[in-house]
Amino acid sequence: MSSTPIRHTALDALHRSLGATMTDFAGWDMPLRYGSERDEHNAVRTRAGLFDLSHMGEITVSGPEASALLNHALVGNLASVGVGRARYTMICQEDGGILDDLIVYRLGDTEFMVVANASNAQVVLDALVERSAGFDAVVRDDRDAYALIAVQGPESPGILASLTDAGLDGLKYYAGLPGTVAGVPALIARTGYTGEDGFELFVKPEHAVELWQALTKAGEGVGLVPCGLSCRDTLRLEAGMPLYGHELSTSLTPFDAGLGRVVKFEKEGDFVGRGALEEAAARSRENPPRVLVGLVAEGRRVPRAGYAVVAGGEVIGEVTSGAPSPTLGKPIAMAYVDAAHAAPGTAGVGVDIRGSHEPYEVVALPFYKRQK
Amino acid sequence: MSNPQQLRYSKEHEWLSGAEDGVSTVGITEHAANALGDVVFVQLPEVGDTVAAGETCGELESTKSVSDLYSPVAGEVTEVNEDVVNDPSLVNSAPFEGGWLFKVRVAEEPGDLLSADEYTAFSAG
Numbered sequence: 001m002s003s004t005p006i007r008h009t010a011l012d013a014l015h016r017s018l019g020a021t022m023t024d025f026a027g028w029d030m031p032l033r034y035g036s037e038r039d040e041h042n043a044v045r046t047r048a049g050l051f052d053l054s055h056m057g058e059i060t061v062s063g064p065e066a067s068a069l070l071n072h073a074l075v076g077n078l079a080s081v082g083v084g085r086a087r088y089t090m091i092c093q094e095d096g097g098i099l100d101d102l103i104v105y106r107l108g109d110t111e112f113m114v115v116a117n118a119s120n121a122q123v124v125l126d127a128l129v130e131r132s133a134g135f136d137a138v139v140r141d142d143r144d145a146y147a148l149i150a151v152q153g154p155e156s157p158g159i160l161a162s163l164t165d166a167g168l169d170g171l172k173y174y175a176g177l178p179g180t181v182a183g184v185p186a187l188i189a190r191t192g193y194t195g196e197d198g199f200e201l202f203v204k205p206e207h208a209v210e211l212w213q214a215l216t217k218a219g220e221g222v223g224l225v226p227c228g229l230s231c232r233d234t235l236r237l238e239a240g241m242p243l244y245g246h247e248l249s250t251s252l253t254p255f256d257a258g259l260g261r262v263v264k265f266e267k268e269g270d271f272v273g274r275g276a277l278e279e280a281a282a283r284s285r286e287n288p289p290r291v292l293v294g295l296v297a298e299g300r301r302v303p304r305a306g307y308a309v310v311a312g313g314e315v316i317g318e319v320t321s322g323a324p325s326p327t328l329g330k331p332i333a334m335a336y337v338d339a340a341h342a343a344p345g346t347a348g349v350g351v352d353i354r355g356s357h358e359p360y361e362v363v364a365l366p367f368y369k370r371q372k
Numbered sequence: 373m374s375n376p377q378q379l380r381y382s383k384e385h386e387w388l389s390g391a392e393d394g395v396s397t398v399g400i401t402e403h404a405a406n407a408l409g410d411v412v413f414v415q416l417p418e419v420g421d422t423v424a425a426g427e428t429c430g431e432l433e434s435t436k437s438v439s440d441l442y443s444p445v446a447g448e449v450t451e452v453n454e455d456v457v458n459d460p461s462l463v464n465s466a467p468f469e470g471g472w473l474f475k476v477r478v479a480e481e482p483g484d485l486l487s488a489d490e491y492t493a494f495s496a497g
Contacts, residue, residue: 021406021409032409033409036409036410036464037409037410037435037436038410038435038461230409230435230436234435300412300413300433301413301415301433302412302413302433302438304438323435323436324410324412324413324433324435331412354438
């Protein structure tokens, strides 16, 4: 048992007034859902949804050698990221194991914001501080400096445009710019974790309620609804996006997770984990380990994380995430399976659901891709 | 939320109707349905099965979790709600009505079923 008191976001009272079912998530009391998680999911796919993501961990890295420090500490080439752009990357251990997956925004030539998962924010902060030794750069814990509100879904550009003069048309996916939304200073980023177009707004916590209310009002006519973490999980699962603790862990390298492309060996200088990752890259070419695949149920029973994937009476893998997919109308899962069974359409694959082997189809990820 | 006065309730959050010709209807309460979230799959006992009070007789699967279904009484299953098998969301939308789960010819009732008021207090605590 942890003795750490549970943390509340700046929007806590608002969530309660909206009747949210709350849940403990990485030490934070967060909204799980407000009504039906399926309705929230569908709203994001077809209209818009509003999320409180203030539990995410922001870390600012600044100084003349900020980009050099990040190139050393992370597996990506952050020095090549343009000002105003964002990059999906990872921080690994010396042995190549994934400490966390991150989004890094380049706010200026010498300033970056690293966004870590809530459950790993302290680990990432500690690693960055440790790895900053010898670099002319400062690592600052900004977890309490920001609230994070996401508006996601096809109606989100229209909703946001009604509240800001910022040039959203010129704001590409994985880009961010400072601006004002509903009179509140915000870093406006075109990022998200739902598979839809959308924005993440980093603001001071004292402005969070005002911004949430303005977005709610602006979205009234187009069906925007508040959304909890439950639908966030089914949205990201349909979009084939990994979740730390499920698809990613310290016992896997990015190559084991099918995300070797985030590792940039060609960048200048050494980086933490390079040697182990070079070995992992070679191993994955020559002798592929288990492969992350999608599974779609033929029946209606739902696979859960940790359930065995089976074929011919043998265990050939393990489910990492599973849920009923509101968009497909069937249960889906991500799973690591032996390479021999990983090809889409492989026959005879099932999931052991509490003793019963339910048939599943192996498919390529993602399950859902939005039409652009 | 209000729990219908005419029903009785188990501490596993099932409700039981009064018996008609010895047959009672079983469902789960609104409190339980809300706690589960959107129910996406139900596995019910089969007609003719013998169920025991307080023992597992099926499964309720929601987006986030799977829960055992217990029978509040002992007896023989006389009917299952095919509508809810085909549309599990009835458990959420009408837990005390269209979302009923099965009917049972009651052989024996445990003595600890709760009244509506007792269950309301129990489920609030």
